[in-house]
Amino acid sequence: MKLNILYIRPLREIIEALACDSIRITYINKTSYFEQKELENNIEKIKYIRANLENNFLISNLSLLWVLCSKLKNEKIDVILVNAIRYLPAILLYKIKFYRSRRPLIFVFSHSPFTFKNKFKSKISLFLIRKHSDGFIALSKAQARYLKLNGIDNIYVIPNTTSISLLSGGENELYYEELKGDDLIKIVYVAHIEKRKSQHVAIEAIKILKKEYKVKNVCLKLIGGVLDIKYKKHLVEYIMKNGLTENIVFTGKLNHETVLNIVKESDIVIFTSTLEVLPRAIIEAMALGRPIIATEIDGVVDLIKNYETGILIHPNDCFQLAKEIYNLIMDKKLRREISIKANEYVKEYCSHEKIRSLLYKFYIETYRKKENTYDHK
Template sequence: MMKLKILMLGSSLEQNGGIATFEKLIIKYAPTEIEIQHITSHDEGSIAHRLIIFCQALGKFFWKLIFEQTDIIYLQISERANIFRKSIFALIAFLFRKPVLLHAHGAEFHLTYSRLPKWAKQLLSGIFRRCSGLIVLSKTWKDYYVINLGLNPQQVFVLPNPAELPVEIPQRSNADRVTLLFCGRVGQRKGTFDLIEAFANLPVEQKNCTKLIIAGDGDIEQGRKLVEKLNLTKHITFAGWVNSEQRDKLLAEVDIFILPSYNEGLPMAILEAMSWGLPVITTPVGGIPELVVPNENGLLVKPGDIQQLSAAILSLITNEELRLIMGRTARERVMPYDIKNYVNSLLSVYKSVLTSTNKHILYESKV
């Protein structure tokens, strides 16, 4: 049986962040019916380094298209310059009459698109409409792309991010000290500084029996300065960026996961936390409200509302029973997102894209 040949272009697999995590999961659990080849089109570093990586990716891309069988071009997109880099690959794929499947991860695509001049919006929406399919992380994002970029609803597939579910989760009862975890890029968009200020607002008694771990790269120095200013150095620890093994160790040891973001797609970090049976405190942005149900598997607070965030933290650190119930419900909620199920859904999308593309080519040949 011939395998489907998928050529995936995206972030370096050695890079930090949700897209690289997603790519590695897809490659690791790919069904036997498909073969995924990955080309790194972006890596962190200097402008010169990024340009070299992009040019190398273009060379590899042309080589694959000319000399090797490729069934689908699978582009991982986010926002800002990433959109235009991937648009170049899409345009080249069109010239080779290859079906292009986009996968939108960007939390702030809508902000990038809203700032574009009219001609750039028309160009970008034309490229998106020309693609054979677009995968989005939630129904909310599907509605956005259909309404704002004029996509056909049948062209857009909703696939929330997958999670690699641990076989067993720890018992978290009778904790002497409640540990909170933030995992993501430290900065304003993820609400890290709001979280530090919300922690500072906790009553002294609760603060003394609670610890906050902030894991991730980004504006760590700014975060440390805020922690020192608020006299929280004995309560808040910066772990830096953690790899998947270190992340899982943290998720097994903590009691509550917090991500008070201003913009999101559907964070891998929340899915990972819920898979470890953790209650989540987060915000109703992007696809999060389709996953986190208030007072069932977590709590939702308004982005930037520090008082509300502090109250949510207090409600969970003072009520162990509520934490445990929400944690169990969170684990049950993400069971359908198991990567083993996800890759089968992704395979169905690949087949749908190929079918629609073949029908289009047949129609063109008759015309």
């Protein structure tokens, strides 16, 4: 059976994971992720429709509703994947014409860590999910637990993923590279510059490495656009005040390919964020075979098993971060073992085949439940 999926404001990696001979994806977004030639060559698998999906709630829903009713009124759709709860009003109005056929099923998910953090926003989101969706796709186990505790029963944990080229790559040659005393130790942190990403913890750890562990030849690259200008200004002032200008580099926002190349050439990847769902930056670092040190928070612990697929530290603990960086610098065997296990784990846990299989199972199970419900009625 061919599954026809309508995907609202998607991630490219999820489209790549789902599109196959048995699944056709129609996705709605402001811009296309694929060149026209790519779409033409995959016309049986992928279709793109443009809509003005801005942050403005009213404009987004009106634009989406117009597209749905004018361009998809005769389409057969089995599942609607909604990658933001705020688009549900337009989806619900569109679904009215499908009421008698009990289709399409609506599956909601959210990549934003703030969806359920604000009390008021959380109440509205939970109400919409409970009353007007057929299921929720949780990206992390913690997200699934929270929803379960708040009365959402039909939940499937389907993790984030990355490109097939990363997941299908072989062992990275840098697994075996030995760090010598005069080598420049390259550390990378990929994240927007904002307080919850806690770049100040990473910077403080570099200061401790230099002062307490006498590691002078270290460079930390902070990769990402600036979301909090005041926070960035504070970081720069601290770096200058403490003589770290030669050790800390802000690269700004870079294209994805450049980011991956920098991560691939790094010795250690760190991640000091305090709030996440399931960070793609960690998935990509693991797929590239980089040893990673990250904060022990929800989502991250789905990917990192301490001293197996990475190293976990307490949030905001710059001393522990400095210590673990030093341990990795000094222990080639540990770096190699963590890199290999991380690479193997993420290629299985986030594989495209697994994501397709889980979504298909979720659809079948949910559809059967609804059929039974209607039969009883």
